Amino acid sequence: MKNCDELEPLIEAIADGSLELPPEQLAHLASCDRCAARLERARAIEQLLSLREAAAPPANFTQNVMARIGHEQWRTERVIDLGFNLAMAAGIFAILAGGVGLAWSLGLLTITVDFDAIAQALGGDFTGRVLSQVQTIAMAAVLLTIALALWWWAEAATD
Numbered sequence: 001m002k003n004c005d006e007l008e009p010l011i012e013a014i015a016d017g018s019l020e021l022p023p024e025q026l027a028h029l030a031s032c033d034r035c036a037a038r039l040e041r042a043r044a045i046e047q048l049l050s051l052r053e054a055a056a057p058p059a060n061f062t063q064n065v066m067a068r069i070g071h072e073q074w075r076t077e078r079v080i081d082l083g084f085n086l087a088m089a090a091g092i093f094a095i096l097a098g099g100v101g102l103a104w105s106l107g108l109l110t111i112t113v114d115f116d117a118i119a120q121a122l123g124g125d126f127t128g129r130v131l132s133q134v135q136t137i138a139m140a141a142v143l144l145t146i147a148l149a150l151w152w153w154a155e156a157a158t159d
Contacts, residue, residue, distance in 0.1 A: 007035050047154035087156040089147055096146060100139060108140075110113040 007029065013019035014029075018064075021029065029035050103109045 004032060004035055007040070011035075011038050011042045015039060015046050024135065081154075088154065089150055092150055093143065096143060100143070103158055 003025065004138060007014075010019055010021075016020065029039060100109065
């Protein structure tokens, strides 16, 4: 029985002639009715298959398959590139924001425009509140511009 279990997965390879057996397994195959019947069925199937014509693939089969593979690789790479670009932009933004915050806290970044004088000249309470926040708005605009420029550069580099 042990030899039958060893030969069972090999029957198809024996039937199509791609595997040669050692003498002890050949002897078992000749003496075991169960294994011999399996080998005979496998050889009959091989013979029937050899009589059939193999279907020819379409003329552009290989090109279509390779195009699909290329498209799937491209989509995968785009997702990875997008994640990388977002991570890089977030990292650069964090570094720039830290640098700006440090410079701001050290007093290196100051806008010396007299917003109160401008607000009084314009005379509006709303305008005065907006103008008092110009420094924050200007820094946000600079950081947004830098982030968009980095994103544009990263996308242009991948195309």
